[in-house]
Amino acid sequence: MTFEEAEKILLERPSVVKKDDLGGVLACLERLGNPQDKIKTIHVTGTNGKGSVCAVFEVAIRSAGLKTGLFISPHLIRLTERIQVCGAEISRAGFAAAFEKVYAAGPELGFFELLTCMAFLHFERSKIDIAVVEAGIGGRFDATNVIKKPELCVITSVDYDHKKYLGDTLSSVAFQKAGIIKQGVSCIAPVLRAEAMAPILKEAELKNSPLHFFAPEFEIKSYNWENDSITLTRKKTGELYPFGIMGSPQNSNATLVYEGLEILNGMGWPVNKTHTASGFEKVRLAGRFQTLTSGPAFGRAVFVLDGAHNPGAAQAFARTWAASPFAGLKAAFVIGALEDKDYGSILKILSPLAGSKVIFTRPCSPRAVDPCVLADIFSGLRPDASIEVQENIEAALLSASKARTAAVLGSFYLAGAALEILGDKSRSLGV
Numbered sequence: 001m002t003f004e005e006a007e008k009i010l011l012e013r014p015s016v017v018k019k020d021d022l023g024g025v026l027a028c029l030e031r032l033g034n035p036q037d038k039i040k041t042i043h044v045t046g047t048n049g050k051g052s053v054c055a056v057f058e059v060a061i062r063s064a065g066l067k068t069g070l071f072i073s074p075h076l077i078r079l080t081e082r083i084q085v086c087g088a089e090i091s092r093a094g095f096a097a098a099f100e101k102v103y104a105a106g107p108e109l110g111f112f113e114l115l116t117c118m119a120f121l122h123f124e125r126s127k128i129d130i131a132v133v134e135a136g137i138g139g140r141f142d143a144t145n146v147i148k149k150p151e152l153c154v155i156t157s158v159d160y161d162h163k164k165y166l167g168d169t170l171s172s173v174a175f176q177k178a179g180i181i182k183q184g185v186s187c188i189a190p191v192l193r194a195e196a197m198a199p200i201l202k203e204a205e206l207k208n209s210p211l212h213f214f215a216p217e218f219e220i221k222s223y224n225w226e227n228d229s230i231t232l233t234r235k236k237t238g239e240l241y242p243f244g245i246m247g248s249p250q251n252s253n254a255t256l257v258y259e260g261l262e263i264l265n266g267m268g269w270p271v272n273k274t275h276t277a278s279g280f281e282k283v284r285l286a287g288r289f290q291t292l293t294s295g296p297a298f299g300r301a302v303f304v305l306d307g308a309h310n311p312g313a314a315q316a317f318a319r320t321w322a323a324s325p326f327a328g329l330k331a332a333f334v335i336g337a338l339e340d341k342d343y344g345s346i347l348k349i350l351s352p353l354a355g356s357k358v359i360f361t362r363p364c365s366p367r368a369v370d371p372c373v374l375a376d377i378f379s380g381l382r383p384d385a386s387i388e389v390q391e392n393i394e395a396a397l398l399s400a401s402k403a404r405t406a407a408v409l410g411s412f413y414l415a416g417a418a419l420e421i422l423g424d425k426s427r428s429l430g431v
Helices: 003-012 023-031 050-063 092-105 111-126 170-180 194-206 250-266 273-282 311-323 343-350 371-381 393-401 412-422
Strands: 041-045 068-071 083-085 130-134 152-155 187-190 211-214 218-224 229-234 240-243 290-293 302-305 332-335 357-360 386-389 405-409
Touching: 003 092, 003 111, 023 092, 023 111, 041 050, 041 170, 050 068, 050 130, 050 250, 050 273, 068 111, 083 111, 092 111, 111 130, 152 170, 152 250, 170 194, 187 194, 187 250, 194 211, 211 250, 218 240, 218 250, 229 250, 240 250, 240 273, 250 273, 290 412, 302 393, 302 412, 311 343, 311 405, 332 343, 332 393, 332 412, 343 371, 357 371, 357 393, 371 386, 393 405, 393 412, 405 412
Parallel strands: 041 130, 041 152, 068 130, 152 187, 187 211, 302 405, 332 357, 332 405, 357 386
Antiparallel strands: 068 083, 218 229, 229 240, 290 302
16 A cells, blocks of 8 residues: 555544544554553643643653654644654655554544554554653543553643533543543643642542642743744743743643653653753744744745644734734734634634734635634624635735735644745744
8 A cells, every 4th residue: 555545545534533432443453463552651631732742752752862752643744744753754655554554453443543553553663662642632532542551641731622522611621631541650730720620630539640730840031033942941940941842831831841751760761851951952843833934935924833723722822922023013814723623712812913914714624614704703803904815825825925924823734734835944034
């Protein structure tokens, strides 16, 4: 089977299946020899921050000389981004081979379930030391929750998202996230609102899991807009840590990784504070307040790419935008969203930030919201704005480039498409 054949079959599978049963995934893995039981893992869930936390964990652990696996979602440009070993994406040939094996063992599985099984199989075959595994949706019935005993469980945040599957209260969302907690395995999380903490506390008690809630130990000292990074200060010591992902939530994400690595060190893993600092500094992650200057075809405009795919992520973007040199400019916004997202709340958060021009477009997903629907909502929020609808993403970016500064928001699928179209060749901001 070729990569193209595997990709075609995968993309035709349902992207989300019902979230109340792991039987199909377990049966498939059983036929594959249960590769998930033969590797060490760190299991990460959360409404926002999962990608950042996973990326930093992986780079820090790799800095210690260990062979790492990384499973993330979504991808921005290539399906192969989702499965990595030591920072390198799975090859197209390796992807096709893993898919063929998994598809034969579980032809009824959905898109994410198949990819999850492929990741476990690839990690086992690659003889990794430890894999960082990001949950897709929720946790309790997420395909990744076939891991019996991870080294560490991480809940990065609890907020509203995927209400159809996770419920419409913080308590119900937290209950689903808490499902990754395993018997006797340490779990870490930030300090959360009481209604979110309660289900996690209950689950940890049932599983006899050491549970740690951490308030941010770091604060953002400065934003380095020219290289998409920040400098963190550790509150207790005043130590400075360069951190390679932009954004206001990174003080909390950095805390979870810092403390998580301390726990792993106490378990005998050869990771120390030098490796932590290296992970902080070397990590990079596209689509998180990522700034790039386009080529001449787009007028060498400055674009900021950010997923901002739920209200919490949109609020985080808003805080970072307010601190940025772009806040005072009349930036154009390019916005798209998926139908299972709370796009009404996202638009409400973004509406005060946009300049006079907003272009709505359709992300590359069958779940994309009709951009005309988004435009109608936004016109009620910002009747003063000049609103366009462009079904074609490239046309939307070209229109936005005329403002010289633009933000692309609302979906990682949209951010990924923009990154592919614009390229990431120049880091000069020109502001």
